[in-house]
Amino acid sequence: MKTSALYEIHKSLGATFAETHGWEMPAQFGDTVTEHLNVRKGSGIIDLSHRGKLRISGKDRATFLQKILSQDINKIKPLTGAYSTLLDVKGKMLAYMCIYCDDDSFFIDLEPGLAEKALQIFNRFLFREDVTIEDVTEKYGLLSIQGPLSKQVLDKVFQTEISDMPECAHITLNINAVSCKIVRTSYTGEEGYNIYVPWEDMPTVWNFIFEAGLEHQITPFGLEAFETLRIEAGIPLYSADMDEHTIPVEANLDKAISYDKGCYIGQETIARIKFRGHVNKTLTGFLLKEDIVPKKGDRVIGIIDNTEHEIGIITSSCFSPTFNRPIAMGYIRIAHNKPGEPVFIEMDSKRLSATVTNLPFYQRT
Numbered sequence: 001m002k003t004s005a006l007y008e009i010h011k012s013l014g015a016t017f018a019e020t021h022g023w024e025m026p027a028q029f030g031d032t033v034t035e036h037l038n039v040r041k042g043s044g045i046i047d048l049s050h051r052g053k054l055r056i057s058g059k060d061r062a063t064f065l066q067k068i069l070s071q072d073i074n075k076i077k078p079l080t081g082a083y084s085t086l087l088d089v090k091g092k093m094l095a096y097m098c099i100y101c102d103d104d105s106f107f108i109d110l111e112p113g114l115a116e117k118a119l120q121i122f123n124r125f126l127f128r129e130d131v132t133i134e135d136v137t138e139k140y141g142l143l144s145i146q147g148p149l150s151k152q153v154l155d156k157v158f159q160t161e162i163s164d165m166p167e168c169a170h171i172t173l174n175i176n177a178v179s180c181k182i183v184r185t186s187y188t189g190e191e192g193y194n195i196y197v198p199w200e201d202m203p204t205v206w207n208f209i210f211e212a213g214l215e216h217q218i219t220p221f222g223l224e225a226f227e228t229l230r231i232e233a234g235i236p237l238y239s240a241d242m243d244e245h246t247i248p249v250e251a252n253l254d255k256a257i258s259y260d261k262g263c264y265i266g267q268e269t270i271a272r273i274k275f276r277g278h279v280n281k282t283l284t285g286f287l288l289k290e291d292i293v294p295k296k297g298d299r300v301i302g303i304i305d306n307t308e309h310e311i312g313i314i315t316s317s318c319f320s321p322t323f324n325r326p327i328a329m330g331y332i333r334i335a336h337n338k339p340g341e342p343v344f345i346e347m348d349s350k351r352l353s354a355t356v357t358n359l360p361f362y363q364r365t
Contacts, residue, residue, distance in 0.1 A: 004049040005141050005202035013220060021113035023050035026222040035221035036228050036321045039188055042217030043147035045209060046226055048194075049202070052115025053137045056122075057105035060129035065099070065106065068125055068265055070248065072258035076101040081168030081183065083256040085248045086118060091269025093246050094121060096238045096256065100170050100183060107181070109142075109194070111238045125265075141202040143209065144185075145218070146192040146229070148364060153213040154182070154193060176208040187226065189233030189363045228318045231329060234360030236283055240296065241315040241329055250279045250331065252359070281312070281331045285361055286345065288326035289353040293317050294345045301344040301351075302336050311336050314345060320361065327361055328354070 002023045004010070010017070010026045018027035026047060029035060038044050056065065066073040071084030081100040085093050095118045100107040110118055115137050122133050145153055154162050158173060165171070165184040172181055178201040186192040197205045210218060236242050242251045247269065249257070259274050273279055288294070300312030312332035320327045328345070336343070338356060345352040 002050070002138075004047050005199050006047050006049070006206055009203060009206060010047065010220075015220075015222065018223060020223065021050060023112065025050055026220070028222040028224045029220050032222070032224040032228065033321045035219065035225035038217065038219045039147045039190060039221060039225065039229055040322060041148070042219070043145060043149040043153050043213060044219055044221040044225070045206075045213070046144050046146070046221050046223075047141070047206075048144050049141040049199075050112045051137075051142055052108075052110035052112060052118070053135070053140055053142075053196075054108040054110070054115055054119060054122075055105050055134045055136050056108065056131060057134075058129070058131040060131050061106055064126070064129045064131045066261070067263065068122070069099075070257045070264060070266065070270065071099065072261040073099070073106075074261075075258075076106075078103050079170060080166075081170060083168070083253070085253065085256045086121060087248070087264075087266030087270075088244070089266060091247050091266040091273075092244055093238070093242055093248055093251075094118075094244060096242065096248075096253070098168055098183075098185065100168065100181070107196075114238065139199055140196045141199050143195045143197060143202075143206060144187065144192060145195070145209070145213070146186065146188045147190050149216040149218075150191050150193055152216045153209065153218055156212040156216065157209055175205050178205055180205065187233070187235060188229040189235075189360055190229075191364070227316075228321060231316050231318050231327060232320055232322055232360065232362040234285060234329065234363075236329070237316065241283060247273070247279055249273055250281055251283045278334060281333055282337050283315075283329060283359065284312075284332050284337050285357040285359045286314070286328040286330060286343070286354040287357050287361075288328065288345070289355075291319075291326065292347075292350065292352055293319050293326045294328050294347060294352060299346040300330060300332055300354075301346055302333075302341075308344075311343070322362055329359065332356065 015026035302311040314330040317328035
């Protein structure tokens with residue numbers, strides 16, 4: 001099983017580990033709820049080195065990606081980035097990613113376990129183009145600082161005020177003489193920054209950030225708190241809330257799609273949905289009335305003409321530390337996606353009462 005370059009540091013901090021996509025990563029550092037609330041009120045740092053990373057270079061790189069991905073690659077300029085999807089011919093999602101444009105290449109960040117899959121698909125469509133695709137997942141570690149004080153932490157790290165950046169914008173700066181890519185991104189509903197670090201320099205950078213961030217209450221958090229934070233923020237996760245059977249519009253991923261770029265794989269289905277109709281289901285939120293957390297795969301039941309019908313399914317759920325109640329995400333038929341509509345969630349041996357609610361549950365304004 002693979003481990004992060006920070007494995008020994010995590011152990012020394014009392015981390016409990018869990019297996020995820022072939023990696024052994026910190027699940028928690030003592031108490032998930034405390035870690036969650038620390039991110040909400042201050043700043044937290046998490047090791048996400050198991051996320052997939054690809055670098056695409058060569059003079060034909062933009063043309064190559066433009067004909068494959070759902071995003072308009074020609075609009076992504078150096079120091080900017082954008083979300084995109086990789087679709088099959090029927091418009092179903094094979095991968096979800098963020099693309100960062102550098103002067104001589106594109107750097108692609110994918111959810112854990114997707115780098116090898118995306119690499120194989122890209123190579124399948126590569127013919128005579130001058131394009132080189134490299135899996136750099138284990139060349140670069142990834143630290144993410146999340147929370148309302150995350151920018152103050154970075155200002156302290158660099159001893160200067162970092163300019164405000166839009167989502168997916170990035171800069172390259174040195175941290176203790178180590179060149180790092182800093183990206184504005186949030187997984188939690190809070191302000192956040194990803195920091196891509198050469199693998200061998202991860203311990204040096206972690207220690208430097210951790211020491212600089214102490215005055216801003218920086219604390220480590222693991223994947224369990226990451227999960228509750230991202231569910232509160234209504235952020236779908238590939239392999240949990242979406243997969244190869246999901247059309248990106250169903251998962252509210254319009255930000256990953258260009259509707260005017262022209263042809264790409266799956267474009268015909270996406271255009272038909274946009275201009276001639278709609279999807280039959282959509283990702284939404286559910287507020288539970290009982291103190292019981294449903295699980296992935298539980299059915300959502302609605303009342304239609306005084307008769308019960310299955311109208312949806314749960315994909316992610318947790319007990320929310322912020323709202324002190326169970327919450328869930330899942331798909332529901334478009335006709336029933338009305339905030340406040342009462343539904344039931346059918347578990348193996350129990351029926352729970354819930355109401356439909358808009359996503360996200362939480363977002364700092």
